Amino acid sequence: MLRARSRPSLDRPGVARVNGLAESAAARARHRTISIARAMPGADAARFAELVLAARDAWTPAFGAEQWSLGRAFYTHLEEGLDGEYFRGAAASDAEVEARAPGLQAAVIDVAARALGERVVRRAGFCGPGVHVFLPGDPVAERGGVVHFDTEGLTPAQLAARAPAATLVLMLRPALEDGGTTVWDVDYAGRDHATHAELAAPSHTLRYDEAGDAALIDAYRLHQIRPFSGGPRVSATAHLARRPDGAWECWF
Numbered sequence: 001m002l003r004a005r006s007r008p009s010l011d012r013p014g015v016a017r018v019n020g021l022a023e024s025a026a027a028r029a030r031h032r033t034i035s036i037a038r039a040m041p042g043a044d045a046a047r048f049a050e051l052v053l054a055a056r057d058a059w060t061p062a063f064g065a066e067q068w069s070l071g072r073a074f075y076t077h078l079e080e081g082l083d084g085e086y087f088r089g090a091a092a093s094d095a096e097v098e099a100r101a102p103g104l105q106a107a108v109i110d111v112a113a114r115a116l117g118e119r120v121v122r123r124a125g126f127c128g129p130g131v132h133v134f135l136p137g138d139p140v141a142e143r144g145g146v147v148h149f150d151t152e153g154l155t156p157a158q159l160a161a162r163a164p165a166a167t168l169v170l171m172l173r174p175a176l177e178d179g180g181t182t183v184w185d186v187d188y189a190g191r192d193h194a195t196h197a198e199l200a201a202p203s204h205t206l207r208y209d210e211a212g213d214a215a216l217i218d219a220y221r222l223h224q225i226r227p228f229s230g231g232p233r234v235s236a237t238a239h240l241a242r243r244p245d246g247a248w249e250c251w252f
């Protein structure tokens with residue numbers, strides 16, 4: 001079902017809603033989080049989603065099979081004490097993603113670079129972009145995801161300097177109802193968990209109306225995947241941090 005799209009607009013301070021990647025790059029000067037309609041042609045995103053869904057035998061479970069991914073996600077492995085396995089399996093993970101969804105990693109890196117308007121390279125030793133799959137009826141669909149910051153993959157130096165960092169969520173298959181991302185006007189302050197006061201701060205929900213819509217979320221801003229129905233919800237993800245030489249490194 002096609003829904004009417006909003007015109008590019010400033011929905012809330014700190015969040016911009018734009019059409020296309022050129023507008024995203026332009027909006028970054030004034031906005032920390034950007035909701036991007038048509039970041040990738042919808043047919044391309046839908047084709048990648050079909051490939052990911054057909055590769056279920058290759059999915060990696062996380063948190064007791066509460067969620068799945070094609071490719072290995074650093075934050076889930078870190079939180080489950082499996083970071084050694086993550087690094088040992090990084091090359092195999094990238095090979096699997098490329099075998100099952102050819103061209104996906106390169107396409108995600110290209111979208112990230114154009115959304116940022118800057119150069120993006122793979123982070124050495126880490127897995128390249130991958131895909132999160134959330135199934136209907138699973139905890140994330142029923143209750144929403146954990147409220148969090150995307151700081152797990154940042155080095156201590158990047159964290160101390162508050163190096164520019166972002167997460168690209170490229171929706172390959174949106175849920176039929178909701179499944180957006182809520183972003184609070186709350187910055188990372190060295191704690192992984194939000195306080196009640198922080199959760200009462202102003203927030204904005206980013207929508208993914210169509211396959212190919214995306215969000216570029218400031219990694220230091222508190223955020224959460226909203227509950228959804230009509231899944232699976234399939235989203236490619238690249239975590240990004242700016243290096244001193246100006247290039248952004250990406251990982252999953």
Ligand SMILES: [Fe+2]
Nearest residue numbers: 149150167223
């Ligand atoms: Fe996140």
